[in-house]
Amino acid sequence: MNIGTRKILDRSFTAIGFGSIIVMALALMVVVVPILTNGLGAVFFTGTVEHRKLLHEEFQRGDTQDLSSEIASSERYRAKAYAILSDFEAELERMEPEQQGKYSSKYAQVRTSLQSLLGPLPGDSPAMLTRNKYGQTRWEKAEEKLHSFLYESKWDNSNSDVMGKEYFVRRSLDFKGTSLAPLFPYVENNLENMLLPRFTVYWGFLTDSSVDSHFFGGIWPEIQGTFFLAMGAMLFAFPIGVIAAIYFTEYARPGFLNSMLRSANSTLAGVPSIVFGMFGLAFFINTLHVSESKSVLAGSLTLAIMILPTIIRAAEEAILSVPKTYREASLSLGSTKWNTILTVILPAALPGILTGGVISLGRAAGETAPIIFTAAVSVGSAIGLADIFSSPTPALSWNIYNLASEHEAAAEIRHVQYGMVLALVSIVLMLNLSAIVLRARISKKLKG
């Protein structure tokens, strides 16, 4: 090869390396940015009067006077829409049976659609589920609903080679010439007056419990459950892990037994997380009977054995990085080995050990598979500290899965899902960031 080509190859090799690091950074961005922007939408959004009504009725929050004047002003605009509805219903009564049949099913669609936009209409029977008691609480959702109120969605399947295409037809065309026709332009033009959108900051998303399986309200039970599970896991794993690390670094003699123990450690680190879940079910619940069925305790124990190898490794590294001179100085002053470990080595290694602990805490908080069979439930209120031995808890990681994949109206509550993901990711990343900062400070200190 001539030298020019070799140079080009060399440069492009460098470019590939840079490229893959950039791709990795981009991957991080691509995943984190939509989670961040959409997740913030759970707290900061344009709320409607329905949202304020909900807060007042479900959580007794907000100014009663302001609210009632707002409701009154929105009712004034709604009244005209309701009047059109009752006019049309009367007209429908007078129609020929044939025409009646033609209009009534279409009218039922219009009515349901308006119901989901504005809440219960006059003449409806009282709603059973909270989700039907209120109209749209978020303005962007209201705009979506307005679209499906104005347009009927149809599918074009004429070409069988390609997938069907969706297209929209104005509903008002169906009701041309009837007394319902003016309703569509009226709602389109006056929706703002009917719903009174206003920029809202809803911190309650983090501190409220959920209403009607996450249609409304916040995610406090999940946050608390995640906290209990992760803290419980740390409580078991941290002391054992640190002690094991002390043994490995200070006492263990090289030999068959020691290499076996080390192999066991790396095996444990490589066990798939779902297998931990199965083990937790088979051992802690079905064999040891630590609780009747799923419980926070069983989940914490399962998570604890999962994070144990990480803690041991981090603690080992931290202890090994304590300079030998510290140890020798302490021993030469006549203190015993155990005394040296307790008073000299551990304090010096503590920041490093804590770093490992913080990272493991993040891992325990984010892991889902081990708690599926051992601790997590999809619906439930926040549990008290006394219940951790007997009752399962909702947890962020599990409920993200549950809301996104199994919830009956997953597409309706995307903002809640995004909010949960953001809460979980920011807990975990915050823990990791603090670990990174902590480590940077240690290495600076060790360098002097």
Added chain:
Amino acid sequence: MAAERSGESTRSNDFVLSARKRAAQKLITQFGEGVLFVLAAFVAIIVLFIFFFVARDAVPFFQIRGFSEFFTSSNWYPADDPAEFGAFAIIYGSAMVTLGSALIAVPMGVAAAICLSDILPFSIRQYAKPVIEMLAAIPSVAFGFFALVVLAPLMQNSGGALLMWVWWILVSPFLLLTVIVAADLLTNTIQDEKRRQQRYVTLVVLFGVIAIAVLLKVGAVLNGIQIITGTNALNVSIILSFMALPTIVSVSEDALQAVGRDIREGSYALGATRAETIVKTILPAASSGILAAVILGIMRALGETMVVWMASGNSSHVPEPWFNYLEAVRTLTATIAGDMGEADQVTGSARFHVLFAMGLLLLIISFISNLVSERIVVRQRKILTGQ
């Protein structure tokens, strides 16, 4: 004062231990070490327990149904009567997404590791490492949510165009390189400088036209693809490769660092470029360590549950044709997670135990690959330190 003086005198006696005291102290030390050992051995005990308890619930399945159905049949109807437990398609699905993620993550991860260890200056490396750690820290369920809610609809709506762009962006630089290198190699033997130049230019133009034609043709074919479902093996493979990347990068970077400076300097002294040094000298020396990294990364992808459960489509069949990554698949981990809820009310049934059989399979695979990668790392360290 008197008390203090007497205290001093007793203190001075402390340094001379009586035989009994010495024995007691020795006993305490040994006891303490014993306690430490037991706690350290706790991990080993847990590993044994995991094997025992998973195997205990897995064995009844093989006693009831035997081995052949589980490994060879693709009929997975655990809820039917009579039930069928053919897990071949599920094992195949696991293998498929694992292989797919490895195909994406291994080249990228090794390239990034090389870049981190040999190319980037230290100041930039400091910022690149936290990015990798962050990627490793993001919970799997967040990746799964992203795959399900963002990536899957994107693939379904504009999958063909997306594939075309990825093809163009990723492959065009490589094709360009191939053209240049091929033209160079073919004109290498010509002695006359002027003729060589002419031949070189013609070949570059010729190959260039062919390359552009290939690029456009394949791009058009990819653009025409309609992805029926966004929750498919490709989606999962991409996300799993993000999750396997950090492991591959950090472990292979360690392996590359372990190759000493002297080897690098020897290669540079012989006139090799950096790329040649890395490809011909450092990579072979670090190859076993990189292999260990790849094994660990693949294990991460194979054992991952949430992403595949949420975004693989969970349909238990072998895709048609067998390499079609655009079809929905089902994996071992997702099956365990998904079916346990329905199965555990009837503890003792084959439906419950088959899940443990799958867990045992995963456990054995992870155990073996861990041992292998550990052996590899130990051996490499021995070779490099010259023992």
